[in-house]
Amino acid sequence: MQYYQMTGFMQQDAAVAASDGIALPDPAEAALFLDFDGSLVEIAARPQDVVVDPRVPNLLSRAMDRLDGRVGLVSGRSIEALEHFLPGFRGHMIGTHGAEFRVDMEWSQVQDFDLDTVARLQRLVGDFGALRPEFLVEPKPSGVVLHYRQAEELGGVALKFMEALACAADGFKLQPALMAYELKPDCVGKDVALKRLLARPDLMDTVPIYAGDDLTDEPALDLVQGRGGAAIKVGAAETVANHRLGGPDDLLDLLEDWLA
CATH class of the missing domain: 3.30.70.1020 (Trehalose-6-phosphate phosphatase related protein; domain 2)
Structure with missing residues (x-):
């Protein structure tokens, strides 16, 4: 057994759900939050080598229009790195697992660490x-x-x-x-940051959607599910999420159909 399997990435026997088996809330009531690596893009051998499918910026642009800006990326990457790969995205960004925020295009950083x-x-x-x-x-x-x-x-x-x-x-x-x-x-986590973002007046009454593939996404998936939203696990590892997809292409298919 490899060490990545021992630490929570064991592939499961359960079949990965097809995108047409997931019902998402009305876009007029929803807020969309997406992990980057492994969810919107395939994981590469080196972080700098990921390839962003042209579908991704097009999808994010459409989501921003349909959801009136209630769209965010939630990533372990820095905001600088996210902006490099998605320079046209104007939505919210939670970077470095919540140590950084870009809200309404204004950058801030949590300072509760040494x-x-x-x-x-x-x-x-x-x-x-x-x-x-x-x-x-x-x-x-x-x-x-x-x-x-x-x-x-x-x-x-x-x-x-x-x-x-x-x-x-x-x-x-x-x-x-x-x-x-x-x-x-210790004070940094995707769930902690997402909870802070969802407390904004324009987001607090929305139905959240969250998609992520990593162990670091599990607390955020649990948070969203607890608020009555749609939690989507990308990949076949163990999860608390109530929905599952096989990979980034499946997530893009689902979201494109939802926004059509």
Whole structure:
């Protein structure tokens, strides 16, 4: 068993639902929130290598029109990275798992974590990653990620190292992800950020829709489902979501049909 399976990405025996089996709320009452990697785009070997299908910006533009701007991206990537891949998107953005916000095109950052600790963790993980060319280190505004997609057999080594750092860094925790381990502040989470966004007057009475593929999306999926919304798991890993799709193409098909 690979380490990404041991940390929550075991493929399930249950059949992945077809997009025509999911009923979404009326766009006039809905708010749409989407993860990026693994949900809107296929995951690549390196974060910078993802390819954005032309359907994605077209879909987001149509959603912004139909939902009167009640559309947001919720990602582990920084807002700067999201803006690089989707430069025309004018909706809300939650970046770095909620450490960053772009609301009404205004950027802000959660400051409830120690930036000096972030810098030290990035330096330590960078030095560790340099020992093996198969590792990929991804610094983020509030933490750092160690990817081992190109060296699955080293997943256990990566886990032990990142666990040790998390134990030593007060106020920070280890977040398993798809063939990666991330160190991030305890106060940061996609669900925490989404709850804050949904408290806005223009969103608080909407029916939320959330689609995500990662372990980091599970708390947000649970939040949306608890509010009577539609929670969509992209992929076949374990989930709390009440709906499931096979991959990004299925999600795009579903949303295009919904907005037609």
